[in-house]
Amino acid sequence: MKKRLITIQKSIIILHKISNELSGLNKKEVDRIISFALKEDIGSGDITTNSIIAKDKKSTAYFLAKEDGVVAGLTMAKSVFTKLDKKIIWKSFVEEGDKVSAGTKIAILKGSYRAMLTGERTALNILQRVSGIATLTSQFVERVRGTKAKILDTRKTVPGLRLLDKYGVKIGGGKNHRSGLYDMVLIKDNHIKVAGSITSAVEQVRKHVKRKIIIEVETSNLEEVREALDSKVDIIMLDNMNNDMMKEAVKIINGRAKVEASGNIKLNNIRGVAETGVDFISIGVLTHSVKALDINMKFENRKEK
Numbered sequence: 190m191k192k193r194l195i196t197i198q199k200s201i202i203i204l205h206k207i208s209n210e211l212s213g214l215n216k217k218e219v220d221r222i223i224s225f226a227l228k229e230d231i232g233s234g235d236i237t238t239n240s241i242i243a244k245d246k247k248s249t250a251y252f253l254a255k256e257d258g259v260v261a262g263l264t265m266a267k268s269v270f271t272k273l274d275k276k277i278i279w280k281s282f283v284e285e286g287d288k289v290s291a292g293t294k295i296a297i298l299k300g301s302y303r304a305m306l307t308g309e310r311t312a313l314n315i316l317q318r319v320s321g322i323a324t325l326t327s328q329f330v331e332r333v334r335g336t337k338a339k340i341l342d343t344r345k346t347v348p349g350l351r352l353l354d355k356y357g358v359k360i361g362g363g364k365n366h367r368s369g370l371y372d373m374v375l376i377k378d379n380h381i382k383v384a385g386s387i388t389s390a391v392e393q394v395r396k397h398v399k400r401k402i403i404i405e406v407e408t409s410n411l412e413e414v415r416e417a418l419d420s421k422v423d424i425i426m427l428d429n430m431n432n433d434m435m436k437e438a439v440k441i442i443n444g445r446a447k448v449e450a451s452g453n454i455k456l457n458n459i460r461g462v463a464e465t466g467v468d469f470i471s472i473g474v475l476t477h478s479v480k481a482l483d484i485n486m487k488f489e490n491r492k493e494k
């Protein structure tokens with residue numbers, strides 16, 4: 190039993206390591222995403238701005254929160270403009286992860302009017318989306334406060350933007366689940382159908398995956414929970430179970446594996462799910478249909494020399 194507990198602890202440390210790597214962000218990857226986004230928008234050039242705005246014209250603008258929320262993605266937004274003009278000056282009035290109210294000035298920007306206009310939409314797209322994810326995540330985190338449950342994201346992210354989406358979750362107080370199909374085993378119902386059983390699926394994984402890696406199994410009833418437990422997996426997912434069944438599952442597992450709840454989790458029912466005693470609650474809505482935080486960019490009326 191002692192050996193088994195040590196194995197579980199090591200697995201959870203790995204999960205936290207994955208989470209921390211995502212939250213720290215890969216600067217090279219973020220740079221690639223921003224460069225691609227600018228290329229997508231600008232193409233051969235901003236023909237409207239370049240036709241109307243003189244090259245040497247300067248201006249001042251600021252970012253304003255139009256609603257309450259959690260700000261995330263400030264450095265990314267800044268990078269959009271500095272890629273267009275290295276001389277642009279950016280000053281933030283809030284810190285990453287700060288909660289702001291409607292009307293709050295988030296940051297001020299000074300420099301090339303052309304660069305500001307050209308980068309405006311890309312910067313806002315990133316800042317609004319990442320802040321929206323952070324805001325929604327913080328709301329879920331608040332609902333489970335006082336329980337041991339941790340909020341997890343999923344792979345239901347915008348293709349190519351997973352790094353930014355998961356970063357938003359982390360800033361909002363959640364934790365990152367696996368970053369992709371390569372860093373953690375998650376045996377789902379379709380895998381089990383092909384393998385024939387949970388036991389067979391786990392055995393096949395262990396034959397093919399030689400390195401130490403977390404193994405999680407999706408279950409839909411208590412019989413499958415017992416089978417997953419007998420297979421000595423690290424995490425058992427309780428998929429679309431009602432609260433009474435989840436409570437019973439937590440009793441059966443009794444600390445011998447970590448427990449994750451998943452499926453149809455909303456703000457109005459998450460507290461009951463957390464109170465069943467699960468360790469994690471994964472929520473797809475954090476990233477797959479999030480509402481962007483309403484932020485706009487306002488230019489000052491005064492003329493700049």
